[in-house]
Amino acid sequence: MSTAPAPWLSLLVPVYNVAEWLPACLDSIGSQDLRGVELLLLDDCATDASPALAQDWLQRHPELDARLLRHERNQGLSAARNHLLEAARGDYVWFLDSDDVLTPGAIASLRRTLDRQPVDLVLCDFAYLRAQPKLKHRLRGEQHVRTFAGPSNAPLTDTPGLLTGLLELGYLHSWSKVARRSLWSDDLRFPVGRTFEDMASTPDLAMRARSHIHVPEVWIGYRQRAGSILAGASLNKTDDMMRALHDLPQRLHPYSESEAGVRFAASHFAARSFIGAVRFASRQSDAERMGHYCQAFLAALCMPLDDLMAQYLRRGWWWRALRLRHWLSRSAATPRPG
Incomplete structure (x- = not known):
């Protein structure tokens, strides 16, 4: 040995x-x-x-x-x-x-x-x-x-x-x-x-x-190269991206409940992922997927949607707030009340 x-x-x-x-x-x-x-x-x-x-x-x-x-x-x-x-x-x-x-x-x-x-x-x-x-x-x-x-x-x-x-x-x-x-x-x-x-x-x-x-x-x-796993977008890959957000508030427990910084950062991360996924689904004219991605995003939020928007505006992130509102609207979703 x-x-x-x-x-x-x-x-x-x-x-x-x-x-x-x-x-x-x-x-x-x-x-x-x-x-x-x-x-x-x-x-x-x-x-x-x-x-x-x-x-x-x-x-x-x-x-x-x-x-x-x-x-x-x-x-x-x-x-x-x-x-x-x-x-x-x-x-x-x-x-x-x-x-x-x-x-x-x-x-x-x-x-x-x-x-x-x-x-x-x-x-x-x-x-x-x-x-x-x-x-x-x-x-x-x-x-x-x-x-x-x-x-x-x-x-x-x-x-x-x-x-x-x-x-x-x-x-x-x-x-x-x-x-x-x-x-x-x-x-x-x-x-x-x-x-x-x-x-x-x-x-x-x-x-x-x-x-x-x-x-x-x-x-x-x-x-950065053509042919890498992430270089070529596909609906299967965007499905995986949104699936990776599954149960995010529960997975981050107890910090997702007790820590304001974690709640915002996790919700902002979910929003960025959602926008990337729903934009690609929109280019593929896949309205059904767009709706699924929206619901997955809302389920992944660690804070009420209105609070996330308010945080964006408080930080001067007007463009991010507008983009998120735009893609929520495009996905034909009705945001759940906070």
């Missing part, structure tokens, strides 16, 4: 049909300080050269604690992440999509952060990676996207503040969160067969964290 110490970090990378981008992802990992880091790749039955590229890369780096796992049949991203979680041995786990990259020094910065304050959950920032970035992308601040609307560089034990800071900005990606593996107990997994799996799991993960810290550094390069 091996007496080697358990890794302090497991880096978990699902792989599926990303041959064009996988080498950059793996090279970005290989450039990090990987002492005490376990790298797990999982081939989800890719039909391109991705598995061969991954195997070749691992053979050229025999010094690493790294393995390539395989599914016998394609099961999707959620199942791949769940499998990787079950195989991980690290004290912390960090998901990385196989078309994205780690920025130079990201793991070393994470290690320094945890050496100073061994919190349960670490939040980082990201940058968009585009083949041809334009001026409008730079003006939007895509070179450094902040994922948390709250204090940075200080360990906190404020769960309501964590939920508020995450939901207000809406960046719930798993790859911008590094969590103690123990938070991912058997009753918390990604929903198999669905997209927007991060929306469905990240709030529950956050509520399990007794401590957290936001590090305002770009640790992830998030690639």
Whole structure:
């Protein structure tokens, strides 16, 4: 039996049909300080050269604690992440999509952060990676996207503040969160067969964290490309997005009842999701779906609709209030009284 110490970090990378981008992802990992880091790749039955590229890369780096796992049949991203979680041995786990990259020094910065304050959950920032970035992308601040609307560089034990800071900005990606593996107990997994799996799991993960810290550094390069899971909209995907809001007030209990900041942030997050979904359904002329999305949104609200509108106006968010009213009207819904 091996007496080697358990890794302090497991880096978990699902792989599926990303041959064009996988080498950059793996090279970005290989450039990090990987002492005490376990790298797990999982081939989800890719039909391109991705598995061969991954195997070749691992053979050229025999010094690493790294393995390539395989599914016998394609099961999707959620199942791949769940499998990787079950195989991980690290004290912390960090998901990385196989078309994205780690920025130079990201793991070393994470290690320094945890050496100073061994919190349960670490939040980082990201940058968009585009083949041809334009001026409008730079003006939007895509070179450094902040994922948390709250204090940075200080360990906190404020769960309501964590939920508020995450939901207000809406960046719930798993790859911008590094969590103690123990938070991912058997009753918390990604929903198999669905997209927007991060929306469905990240709030529950956050509520399990007794401590957290936001590090305002770009640790992830998030690639924008045609053919990615979220690049091509579809009604099935918008169904999944709205399904991820199911029982949101109950899932956020008791904070959804006792904390005004959580109520607003969660309701605002639900509104943004609803507008995105109903706009797409409108372009498909699917009035029935528009109505379903409206009802799902109203059920996901953590505060009366009129109070949400009042909060928008109080903050000077007139355009957001007008957009929400417009799409509620377009979906032919009658808002329930608050």
